Amino acid sequence: MILNLFGFLISxxxxxxxxxLCAKIINSFIKKKPFPKKLxxxxxxxxVLVSSIYIYEMYFFTFSEIDREFTQKGPGPIIxxxxxxxxxxxxxxxxxxxGGVNVWVEITNNKENYKVQTVYYSDAKSDFSMEWIDENTLNILNDEPDYPFSNRSIELEIGKEIYHENGLACISLLMKDEYETCYQN
Structure with missing residues (x-):
């Protein structure tokens, strides 16, 4: 959040x-004044600063930036x-x-010291639920029935697949070792 505000201010x-600069360049050509090098x-x-912030936000994304201060518990936990x-x-x-509401799903591995991994992140729709298909496959239903192109439902194989609606997790250099397949909308 602070980095985004800083980026907006710098922009x-x-x-x-x-x-x-454009006005000074035009002025320097018309009135034969020196080129505004400092400007x-x-x-x-x-x-360069704005580009650096953009590159950092895109390629060094982690789910740790989720604002957990005002989060609300959703469906689950389901084992x-x-x-x-x-x-x-x-x-x-x-x-x-x-505004709106985002939804994310965290998987806790009960056998590996309760290691937590975020596997799903999307804009929340009115019809949201989760159910286990088998030992390693979680079906996530996230749909708005009245809007045909709003379906964000997916089946994920835990430990191998993740979903991030905007695709930031898919291009993150920091997260590339956490999954084999990344889905985005």
Whole structure:
């Protein structure tokens, strides 16, 4: 959150510097004044900073950035048939009164010191539920029946597959060893 706010502030300042730079460049050509090197350096520095923040957010994503302060417990916990895994869902409101709700599913491995792994992250729909298909496969239903293109339901093989609606987990360099297959919308 703070990194996003910092990125927005740097972006805003960079746009202002770029507009001033354009005006100064035009002025330097018309009135034969010296080229505004300091302003060019400031604008380029802002572009580099914003690009660095964007690259960091994209390629170094982890689920640790989920805002857990205002989370609400969702369906579950449900235990797998062989009692190795426990699936729990959580809701994360965002955007205030006009916002929405994200949902994520965490799997706790009861055999490996209760290791927790997030396997599903999406915008929450009105019809959400989970059920175990077999010992390692979790069916997640996340659908809005009145809207045909809103279905975010999936079956995931635990330990091998994850789902992230926006695909950030799929391109993250930090998470690439946590799954074999990553699905996105």
């Amino acid at each position: 805003f300042i960079t746009v202002i510097l770029f507009l001033i 060019l350096f400031g604008s380029l520095s802002g572009v 797998s048939p062989n009692e190795v895994y426990t699936a729990s869902a959580y809701y994360e409101p965002y955007g205030g009164a006009a």
